[in-house]
Amino acid sequence: MLRAALREVSTALKEGRVSPTELCQRCLSLIKTTKFLNAYITVTEDTALRQAEESEKRYRRGQSLGDLDGIPVAVKDNFSTAGIETTCASNMLKGYIPPYNATVVQKLLDQGAVLIGKTNLDEFAMGSGSTDGIFGPVRNPWSYSRQYKEKCGQNSRLENEDSSWLIAGGSSGGSAAAVSSFTCFAALGSDTGGSTRNPAAHCGVVGLKPTYGLVSRHGLIPLVNSMDVPGILTRCVDDAATVLGVLAGHDPKDSTTVQDPFNPFELPSVIDVSKFCIGIPKEYHIPGLSSETLAVWSKAADLFENAGARVIEVSLPHTCYSIVCYHVLCTAEVASNMARFDGLEYGHRSNIDKSTESMYAATRREGFNDVVRGRILSGNYFLLKQNYEKYFIKAQKVRRLIANDFVNVFNSGVDVLLTPTTLRDAVPYVEFIKEDNRTRSAQDDIFTQAANMSGLPAVSIPTALSEKGLPIGLQFVGHAFQELQLLTVAKWFEKQAKFPILQLQEMLDHADALSHQKISLFS
Amino acid sequence: MHTNYMLFLLFFSVAPWRPVVGLEIHAQINSNSKIFSGSQVQFIAPPNSLVSFFDASLPGTLPVLNRRCVEAAVMTGLALSCSINKKSLFDRKHYFYADLPAGYQITQQRLPIAVNGNLSYTFCVGAKQSQLVTKNVRIKRIQLEQDSGKSLHNDARSQTLIDLNRAEGQLRVDANVSVHHPGEPYGVRTEVKNINSLRFLAKAVDYEIQRQIEELENGGTILNETRTFDYKLGCTIPMRDKEGKQDYRFMPEPNLPPLILYDAKSLPANIGDQQVVNIDWIQERLPDLPSVKRVRLVEQYGILPEHSFTLLNEDGLMEFFEDVVRETQMNPKKVIGWVISELLGHLKQYDLTVKESPVNSLSLADLLNLLERRVISSSAAKQVLKELCKGEGKTPLQMVKEKQLELIQNQSELDQICQAVMERHQEEVMEIKAGNRKVLNKLIGLVQRATERRADPILVKQILEKKLSQ
Numbered sequence: 001m002l003r004a005a006l007r008e009v010s011t012a013l014k015e016g017r018v019s020p021t022e023l024c025q026r027c028l029s030l031i032k033t034t035k036f037l038n039a040y041i042t043v044t045e046d047t048a049l050r051q052a053e054e055s056e057k058r059y060r061r062g063q064s065l066g067d068l069d070g071i072p073v074a075v076k077d078n079f080s081t082a083g084i085e086t087t088c089a090s091n092m093l094k095g096y097i098p099p100y101n102a103t104v105v106q107k108l109l110d111q112g113a114v115l116i117g118k119t120n121l122d123e124f125a126m127g128s129g130s131t132d133g134i135f136g137p138v139r140n141p142w143s144y145s146r147q148y149k150e151k152c153g154q155n156s157r158l159e160n161e162d163s164s165w166l167i168a169g170g171s172s173g174g175s176a177a178a179v180s181s182f183t184c185f186a187a188l189g190s191d192t193g194g195s196t197r198n199p200a201a202h203c204g205v206v207g208l209k210p211t212y213g214l215v216s217r218h219g220l221i222p223l224v225n226s227m228d229v230p231g232i233l234t235r236c237v238d239d240a241a242t243v244l245g246v247l248a249g250h251d252p253k254d255s256t257t258v259q260d261p262f263n264p265f266e267l268p269s270v271i272d273v274s275k276f277c278i279g280i281p282k283e284y285h286i287p288g289l290s291s292e293t294l295a296v297w298s299k300a301a302d303l304f305e306n307a308g309a310r311v312i313e314v315s316l317p318h319t320c321y322s323i324v325c326y327h328v329l330c331t332a333e334v335a336s337n338m339a340r341f342d343g344l345e346y347g348h349r350s351n352i353d354k355s356t357e358s359m360y361a362a363t364r365r366e367g368f369n370d371v372v373r374g375r376i377l378s379g380n381y382f383l384l385k386q387n388y389e390k391y392f393i394k395a396q397k398v399r400r401l402i403a404n405d406f407v408n409v410f411n412s413g414v415d416v417l418l419t420p421t422t423l424r425d426a427v428p429y430v431e432f433i434k435e436d437n438r439t440r441s442a443q444d445d446i447f448t449q450a451a452n453m454s455g456l457p458a459v460s461i462p463t464a465l466s467e468k469g470l471p472i473g474l475q476f477v478g479h480a481f482q483e484l485q486l487l488t489v490a491k492w493f494e495k496q497a498k499f500p501i502l503q504l505q506e507m508l509d510h511a512d513a514l515s516h517q518k519i520s521l522f523s
Numbered sequence: 524m525h526t527n528y529m530l531f532l533l534f535f536s537v538a539p540w541r542p543v544v545g546l547e548i549h550a551q552i553n554s555n556s557k558i559f560s561g562s563q564v565q566f567i568a569p570p571n572s573l574v575s576f577f578d579a580s581l582p583g584t585l586p587v588l589n590r591r592c593v594e595a596a597v598m599t600g601l602a603l604s605c606s607i608n609k610k611s612l613f614d615r616k617h618y619f620y621a622d623l624p625a626g627y628q629i630t631q632q633r634l635p636i637a638v639n640g641n642l643s644y645t646f647c648v649g650a651k652q653s654q655l656v657t658k659n660v661r662i663k664r665i666q667l668e669q670d671s672g673k674s675l676h677n678d679a680r681s682q683t684l685i686d687l688n689r690a691e692g693q694l695r696v697d698a699n700v701s702v703h704h705p706g707e708p709y710g711v712r713t714e715v716k717n718i719n720s721l722r723f724l725a726k727a728v729d730y731e732i733q734r735q736i737e738e739l740e741n742g743g744t745i746l747n748e749t750r751t752f753d754y755k756l757g758c759t760i761p762m763r764d765k766e767g768k769q770d771y772r773f774m775p776e777p778n779l780p781p782l783i784l785y786d787a788k789s790l791p792a793n794i795g796d797q798q799v800v801n802i803d804w805i806q807e808r809l810p811d812l813p814s815v816k817r818v819r820l821v822e823q824y825g826i827l828p829e830h831s832f833t834l835l836n837e838d839g840l841m842e843f844f845e846d847v848v849r850e851t852q853m854n855p856k857k858v859i860g861w862v863i864s865e866l867l868g869h870l871k872q873y874d875l876t877v878k879e880s881p882v883n884s885l886s887l888a889d890l891l892n893l894l895e896r897r898v899i900s901s902s903a904a905k906q907v908l909k910e911l912c913k914g915e916g917k918t919p920l921q922m923v924k925e926k927q928l929e930l931i932q933n934q935s936e937l938d939q940i941c942q943a944v945m946e947r948h949q950e951e952v953m954e955i956k957a958g959n960r961k962v963l964n965k966l967i968g969l970v971q972r973a974t975e976r977r978a979d980p981i982l983v984k985q986i987l988e989k990k991l992s993q
Binding site for chain 2: 079080088093096098099100102217218219220221222224225226252253254255256332333335336338339340341342344345346356357360380383384385388392
């Protein structure tokens with residue numbers, strides 16, 4: 001049941017084959033068993049059970065609120081949740097309990113969804129591994145999958161496993177791992193440079209980044225206001241469409257959401273891709289791309305062509321400038337957005353109180369990790385009067401060029417672009433941390449951040465397993481506000497790809513082994 | 524033989540100085556809620572009781588522009604003859620201060636809502652304040668921005684208390700001052716802050732101009748600095764906590780799209796007036812500006828221009844005057860004197876505003892009607908008004924009766940009194956009959972004395988003249 005798609009569970013709930021409380025309890029139990037994944041910062045057990053009970057009452061009265069009623073969902077810990085600690089995996093907000101719900105959280109709750117917990121992330125969503133938060137790194141569930149172990153010839157010695165586990169990707173690694181390990185049916189992530197799609201690819205789940213302006217950011221603690229969007233992580237494309245249908249639409253509290261009415265849609269079950277034109281951007285064929293991922297990408301292009309779609313090579317000529325451009329604009333906005341964390345109104349406050357200035361300085365030094373502080377310093381540098389024109393304005397102009405690349409390609413008849421999501425499959429944590437956060441982000445964001453720069457919708461679809469038995473995802477990028485078309489193409493592809501289900505048993509064995517280990521220590 | 528004389532004329536001249544003053548005026552918009560958050564605006568509320576999540580800069584909150592604030596800015600721009608920018612932008616101005624929770628202020632630095640206006644103003648000069656001088660000041664720009672909170676420093680406990688309500692201090696002014704010689708480029712300017720009244724503004728500016736002139740004439744230089752006005756000492760002093768120049772790191776506010784305003788021409792057909800801010804719609808609904816009102820008052824009532832200024836400078840006085848004119852038969856040219864010289868004089872004495880006047884317009888109109896109908900004399904009316912301003916709540920008629928100020932209208936009564944006076948002052952009568960008309964005033968005066976000034980002087984004169992000619 002936990003592996004089922006949203007629709008199926010929803011039907012089961014309506015038919016009484018399972019109750020919301022049972023479902024909730026099973027998820028909670030699985031969360032406990034898979035605690036070593038470190039996907040959750042806060043597990044809202046009491047709230048969830050209460051919400052499940054309410055849902056159950058509604059089902060008994062035959063008054064379910066919709067497809068999400070009674071469904072356990074998880075929310076990345078940078079979304080404000082009323083009465084529930086929201087930390088952004090940072091010391092700065094440890095113990096911070098917001099008095100309001102983010103709009104997207106409220107929408108989920110209004111539909112009867114059961115909030116099962118807040119998920120782990122890189123501190124303030126800065127990173128591509130979910131390794132740089134104060135609660136420790138998130139482990140990719142596939143580290144413990146049968147598929148991975150078989151391929152890697154792993155023996156079952158615990159020490160080996162424990163040190164060779166893989167990163168989940170980031171920064172929404174916790175949400176991706178939560179969905180991937182079946183502890184919830186959908187999760188909210190955030191996506192600023194790829195933070196939903198990257199972990200989705202590494203964890204073998206669907207990661208959707210909607211068009212900027214479609215989904216409200218009110219209550220999403222911002223990283224880059226002009227690029228952030230709430231992201232949706234699910235196990236299949238249909239589920240992503242269902243969740244999008246609940247979340248999308250104008251929010252008066254967010255002036256950057258568009259006013260046009262949004263009509264929730266259901267994806268067709270029969271899809272004919274021969275009427276579509278798929279674009280393959282040649283600039284994305286870069287040296288760092290692993291041969292496996294390249295092969296998967298090629299195979300996918302062939303798949304479309306064989307089905308009658310028009311598959312053509314296109315050019316996004318300013319791709320090579322996008323990382324640097326992104327870095328300037330991102331750090332500038334970060335420097336600005338982090339200015340409010342001064343210890344006065346909420347969050348961490350240092351004990352040093354000789355003067356306001358010294359309190360600010362100590363609070364921010366104690367509250368932020370190196371990654372955050374590094375970006376603040378860079379950002380402030382770029383915003384200095386003497387640098388503003390050279391860096392910030394220049395980057396904005398380059399951003400316009402990058403966005404125009406997509407406009408030009410889409411205007412020439414291309415419906416959807418097909419690209420890799422990441423350079424390769426997930427690497428072991430010990431290898432990942434050899435490079436610093438900035439280097440990793442620059443590498444890992446390469447295929448994903450152009451969609452944030454241009455505001456376009458993009459989705460990562462789990463496609464195939466690598467030679468190591470780990471997920472490889474491919475990305476589709478669509479026209480602005482054309483999520484229906486984008487997800488239709490993605491759904492067709494998902495059907496063709498037939499990506500395997502994560503084999504869970506080994507993970508549970510691992511959990512048992514861990515607990516046995518503990519027992520032996522004490523005996 | 525020519526001798527060339529070269530005459531060196533050395534003279535020390537003090538080349539004239541021209542000061543340049545720029546005022547930065549922070550005016551709070553009269554609206555029910557704040558500019559970017561939904562929370563209420565209310566004068567004098569308990570500290571931190573009107574603070575929304577956005578005001579407290581809780582993470583994840585976003586600004587939402589208040590329509591009424593935009594309309595107010597457009598109205599102000601139109602009233603000051605500015606060009607209204609149909610597209611204006613919002614920026615973040617960064618600095619750290621306890622009363623600025625987000626670490627930045629949302630303002631309009633790059634492209635404000637209105638620019639290039641002017642305001643002409645007139646003031647009275649001369650011995651009798653009757654000469655009018657008109658001047659013009661340029662309005663460089665009008666911009667919408669967030670107000671900061673209020674901080675109260677408690678030095679005794681080394682504490683600063685912050686109130687994020689932001690409803691106090693409706694008008695604040697900073698003055699920028701520089702001096703230069705005409706024909707030369709502008710001098711370095713200083714900014715003077717902490718000015719909290721118009722009187723001190725004048726003092727601060729005058730002081731600063733003088734200080735700069737003296738400094739420069741002594742060979743010194745002016746620093747581009749911020750100074751604070753010490754109103755006890757009457758001078759400006761450098762502000763110590765500004766170390767070096769502040770770099771505000773301006774950045775576009777990413778959460779607020781450009782503000783687009785429309786006019787009748789640019790308004791798309793399918794959009795209603797309520798969905799957007801329409802400059803022309805606002806223009807049509809602008810109330811008459813003071814200059815227009817003044818012209819109308821002069822034309823309609825025949826009053827002097829300087830009177831029209833007074834009427835508009837006192838809150839509610841114009842309405843008061845017009846109400847009185849409506850209710851009385853007295854010529855407005857005479858009413859104005861009663862309103863400005865008499866009534867306003869008394870109000871100033873008791874430190875009352877027009878709205879607090881113990882004599883309302885109907886009351887004054889009644890009084891003036893009594894005068895017009897010659898029930899009382901002019902001096903009696905003045906006396907009554909003075910009494911009424913004490914605020915005892917009596918009507919003019921009551922006061923007149925109480926003080927027995929009615930003029931004696933009775934012809935035969937007056938006749939008798941005049942006769943009596945004439946009989947007692949035969950000498951004067953003779954003089955008048957001999958041709959000395961001036962003595963008639965003395966007789967009138969004597970009749971007045973006899974009647975305790977209750978005789979209508981015009982009637983008295985008529986009766987006496989008639990008798991004298993017999």
